[in-house]
Amino acid sequence: MSDDDHAKEVTLGRIETEVALLMRLGEATRRGTGTMEHRLLDRAAYVILRHLDVAGPQNVSALAARLNLDGSTVTRQVSALQRDGLIARTPDPADGRGTVISATPAGLQRMAAVQAARTRLYGEMLAGWSETDRDTLAELLHRLNEALDARNRRR
Amino acid sequence: MSDDDHAKEVTLGRIETEVALLMRLGEATRRGTGTMEHRLLDRAAYVILRHLDVAGPQNVSALAARLNLDGSTVTRQVSALQRDGLIARTPDPADGRGTVISATPAGLQRMAAVQAARTRLYGEMLAGWSETDRDTLAELLHRLNEALDARNRRR
DNA sequence: GAAATTACCTGTACGATACAGCTATCTGGG
DNA sequence: CCCAGATAGCTGTATCGTACAGGTAATTTC
Numbered sequence: 001m002s003d004d005d006h007a008k009e010v011t012l013g014r015i016e017t018e019v020a021l022l023m024r025l026g027e028a029t030r031r032g033t034g035t036m037e038h039r040l041l042d043r044a045a046y047v048i049l050r051h052l053d054v055a056g057p058q059n060v061s062a063l064a065a066r067l068n069l070d071g072s073t074v075t076r077q078v079s080a081l082q083r084d085g086l087i088a089r090t091p092d093p094a095d096g097r098g099t100v101i102s103a104t105p106a107g108l109q110r111m112a113a114v115q116a117a118r119t120r121l122y123g124e125m126l127a128g129w130s131e132t133d134r135d136t137l138a139e140l141l142h143r144l145n146e147a148l149d150a151r152n153r154r155r
Numbered sequence: 156m157s158d159d160d161h162a163k164e165v166t167l168g169r170i171e172t173e174v175a176l177l178m179r180l181g182e183a184t185r186r187g188t189g190t191m192e193h194r195l196l197d198r199a200a201y202v203i204l205r206h207l208d209v210a211g212p213q214n215v216s217a218l219a220a221r222l223n224l225d226g227s228t229v230t231r232q233v234s235a236l237q238r239d240g241l242i243a244r245t246p247d248p249a250d251g252r253g254t255v256i257s258a259t260p261a262g263l264q265r266m267a268a269v270q271a272a273r274t275r276l277y278g279e280m281l282a283g284w285s286e287t288d289r290d291t292l293a294e295l296l297h298r299l300n301e302a303l304d305a306r307n308r309r310r
Numbered sequence: 311g312a313a314a315t316t317a318c319c320t321g322t323a324c325g326a327t328a329c330a331g332c333t334a335t336c337t338g339g340g
Numbered sequence: 341c342c343c344a345g346a347t348a349g350c351t352g353t354a355t356c357g358t359a360c361a362g363g364t365a366a367t368t369t370c
Contacts, residue, residue: 004286008286011289011290012281014293015281019296024223118171119164122170125305125306134167141174145180147280152183
């Protein structure tokens, strides 16, 4: 193996390590913020509401596909959200089998509160960072996610 | 709010978004690689073996504290690993209550295989990236994790 | 040396998820 | 136009990772 290949290998190993660590820490953080604002919304509920916010009302299958989840999982999550009044189910006028899921104002408001709390948290954590570094992190994470997503969809 | 503050807010929001997305994609990837090498080791097993590898034999409490997990969780994970011959439990000579957990050669080898498979995966995904970008990503992720960890420990 | 603490284990519960199977509906080839 | 197959969503069931509460044994503290 050339020196270059070796360096590349090392870097990839570091990325692997850091991503694994981030997943663990992220989980722990989510759990740890138990009684706080975060707890208003469990994980899946948050991502569903978020997606409804940016992508608009849509049916269960579309949500499942977009979020890489099984349809049954989304069905249950959506049921819980409906019970709490955070989303509404309406029959799909164009397809009798379908149900269109839309976020309610209460749902969007709740989601925005959680989002704000999380953003604030990142603000505290990254207080010592330069704006450039924060920007670069956002950008590289975005590209990493694109790569991961592309790879997931390919199979 | 000044323009600068606003820009900062936007960046933090992006970071929040991307981290959330990464967690989802990471989960999906882990699940998706069902029949592959990854499956040889479920998530917690992998991190435990990894930690034993870098930090050496230690007792359950130390592992739990380091991995931000409840002691009972580690106990069970360790039991499963022991059943599979990947770790060994020995009584702590210095403390009759304690059990020292150490990775077996089989455990280390299995862990290394998973690690290699994951690293290879990152290599494929990030094939189009410059070495500089990969390096920067590793570095920024590392710093993000430090920040997250510091914040978790503070409370 | 008794009281408080600690280490680990076990029972139990919960949340998120997947897969298999069901029903209702839709769609395309004859 | 009709039926065979596909699709949308729901429900039953199983698994995994995790936490919390409670128990027992060993250790530390005063």
